[in-house]
Amino acid sequence: MLLDLSRIKAIAKEKERENNAFAKFLRQFPSSTLDPLVALLNDEIEPNIDCKTCANCCKNFYAAAFEHELPALAQASGVSVENFKETFVKPYKEAYYFNTKPCPMLRENLCSAYEVRPLCCQTFPNLKGEHFKYRFQSVMEKYAICPIAFNVVEALKVRLSFQEKFAHSSVN
Ligand code: SF4
Ligand code: SF4
Structure with missing residues (x-):
């Protein structure tokens, strides 16, 4: 799990193209599948992050x-x-x-x-709830500054085997 705020910001910039592809990739999944998976990942990740030592949302929004x-x-x-x-x-x-x-x-x-x-x-960062795939743009605004949003999105890519598909489509 990545918690370093400056690394997260830098990686978010590097992954712009990948994340645009991920936004499109997510559309194939019904919300009835995707939303509970996001909620599960959020519940796994959030307790491991101490908002009191972060407060990055309070500084950037x-x-x-x-x-x-x-x-x-x-x-x-x-x-x-x-x-x-x-x-x-x-x-x-x-x-x-x-x-x-x-x-x-x-x-x-x-x-x-x-x-x-x-x-x-x-x-905040409000990842749980209905229709994650349609709210993905607003999630990505948080991804660059919030370790919870960043790590949930990255874990979601792994669970959906997105990386392999993205790497394959980037080569072809
Ligand atoms: S952004 Fe919200 S949580 Fe953060 S300091 Fe302001 S009122 Fe408090
Ligand atoms: S940016 Fe995310 S991890 Fe940091 S304090 Fe806000 S909600 Fe917590």
């Missing part, structure tokens, strides 16, 4: 919060909801997005609002 999540976040930050909206987030469509990278809630690699962090953060 603008996390989203819904209106109803703001009061608890404001309280955790010791400010009013109005003040929180003005200082820490920007509205976009139906949500509010933290306005800095790293996230303004991050303190020394830990979330200062952990108990009340938004659902978006609780579920």
Whole structure:
């Protein structure tokens, strides 16, 4: 299992062509086969990764919060909801997005609002769920920065014997 964040970022760049081919390869599998396999791999891999020593998502994504999540976040930050909206987030469509990278809630690699962090953060990288193959593009945005996403995708390639097929098609 690869946990080195800079190696993951570098490999993600090297594997761009391979991953585009993998996105197409996945389409042949029904979601009823693929989704439980992804969930299984996620459950095998996630417990071996310590998010507290990583926090790379908090440094590289603008996390989203819904209106109803703001009061608890404001309280955790010791400010009013109005003040929180003005200082820490920007509205976009139906949500509010933290306005800095790293996230303004991050303190020394830990979330200062952990108990009340938004659902978006609780579920990141959100690999489980329906229709993985149709969400693959959004998974790949996480693949380069999240060791869970990276290792699940790489394990999925092995389980589906993709590497052999990709190597063969690259030669021909
Ligand atoms: S709210 Fe907490 S968990 Fe979510 S991005 Fe910010 S620091 Fe990370
Ligand atoms: S969810 Fe992924 S990127 Fe975020 S802290 Fe955990 S391993 Fe790191």
